[in-house]
Amino acid sequence: MTAELIDGKAFSVRVRGLVGAHVARLAAQGIVPGLAVVLVGEDPASEVYVRNKGIQTREAGMNSWEYKLPADTSQEALMAQVAALNADPAVHGILVQLPLPKHLDSEAVINAIDPSKDVDGFHILNVGLLGTGQKAMVPCTPLGCLMMLRDRLGDLSGLNAVVVGRSNIVGKPMAQLLLGESCTVTVAHSRTRDLAEVCRRADILVAAVGRPRMIPGDWIKPGATVIDVGINRISEDGRTRLVGDVDFDSAVQVAGAITPVPGGVGPMTIACLLANTLTACCRAHGLPEPEGLTV
Numbered sequence: 001m002t003a004e005l006i007d008g009k010a011f012s013v014r015v016r017g018l019v020g021a022h023v024a025r026l027a028a029q030g031i032v033p034g035l036a037v038v039l040v041g042e043d044p045a046s047e048v049y050v051r052n053k054g055i056q057t058r059e060a061g062m063n064s065w066e067y068k069l070p071a072d073t074s075q076e077a078l079m080a081q082v083a084a085l086n087a088d089p090a091v092h093g094i095l096v097q098l099p100l101p102k103h104l105d106s107e108a109v110i111n112a113i114d115p116s117k118d119v120d121g122f123h124i125l126n127v128g129l130l131g132t133g134q135k136a137m138v139p140c141t142p143l144g145c146l147m148m149l150r151d152r153l154g155d156l157s158g159l160n161a162v163v164v165g166r167s168n169i170v171g172k173p174m175a176q177l178l179l180g181e182s183c184t185v186t187v188a189h190s191r192t193r194d195l196a197e198v199c200r201r202a203d204i205l206v207a208a209v210g211r212p213r214m215i216p217g218d219w220i221k222p223g224a225t226v227i228d229v230g231i232n233r234i235s236e237d238g239r240t241r242l243v244g245d246v247d248f249d250s251a252v253q254v255a256g257a258i259t260p261v262p263g264g265v266g267p268m269t270i271a272c273l274l275a276n277t278l279t280a281c282c283r284a285h286g287l288p289e290p291e292g293l294t295v
């Protein structure tokens with residue numbers, strides 16, 4: 001058996017189409033959603049990612065601003081930049097690209113963002129709202145994963161979901177979303193005993209550990225739905241390539257469906273960033289929220 005491919009790239013085109021259509025309706029009322037991205041320092045991978053976000057934001061009809069600050073930016077200067085964006089009514093979404101240089105306190109920066117503009121969903125208020133089942137800004141990567149899972153499986157209730165990885169940006173919010181869907185959720189990580197056996201129980205396996213090809217096919221329950229969040233740049237046969245946290249070639253023989261890397265979760269993350277910016281704009285103006293783009 002060969003797993004069905006979950007085409008995140010095609011799905012993201014659909015999501016961005018829905019966002020664009022809603023943005024066009026807002027334009028008729030003179031409202032344009034706007035996203036500000038703050039990048040501190042020069043990381044080639046981050047710059048590519050920020051550029052792609054800018055392009056896709058404008059393609060959806062929204063405003064996009066990029067603030068590139070030098071690597072030695074002070075905490076005070078970064079906090080002042082965030083405060084200025086908080087105060088700007090044209091800015092509906094603020095994203096501070098992570099990780100920040102080591103001398104900066106990223107928790108303080110994130111918690112200084114106006115929670116209603118926190119399109120990453122990383123502010124403690126949004127984390128708490130999500131954890132208590134209240135309306136929140138939901139982190140983009142887990143939101144994209146949930147959209148793909150619902151699209152493929154419909155009702156998720158009662159399914160065994162295993163999330164491998166316990167980061168604040170993916171593992172923990174993913175577990176909260178799956179709990180909200182009434183899955184039986186296990187959060188596993190590098191210290192988990194007999195990780196293989198834990199993974200084999202999963203009807204839904206979400207891999208978000210950041211270790212290239214860590215999960216082989218024989219850890220996967222036949223027919224399971226596998227979401228591979230990992231984007232690992234490795235060099236192999238003298239060239240660099242992207243691979244996931246799942247060993248795709250063996251997993252595809254066992255799983256029922258699987259996301260590829262690239263072309264899986266990554267494009268959905270950006271699409272959900274646009275969706276969150278639109279949602280934040282609608283909330284700011286007291287307008288109805290887009291359907292199918294929030295949880």
Ligand SMILES: Nc1nc(=O)c2c([nH]1)NC[C@@H]1CN(c3ccc(C(=O)N[C@@H](CCC(=O)O)C(=O)O)cc3)C=[N+]21
Nearest residue numbers: 049095096097098099120262263264265266267269270
């Ligand atoms: N505050 C903050 N929020 C983020 O959401 C955030 C961040 N910081 N820091 C960096 C990571 C990384 N990230 C990616 C999103 C999409 C792709 C993506 O679309 N990847 C393509 C491949 C791109 C390529 O070829 O390099 C794919 O998977 O198909 C990659 C990486 C968001 N991040």
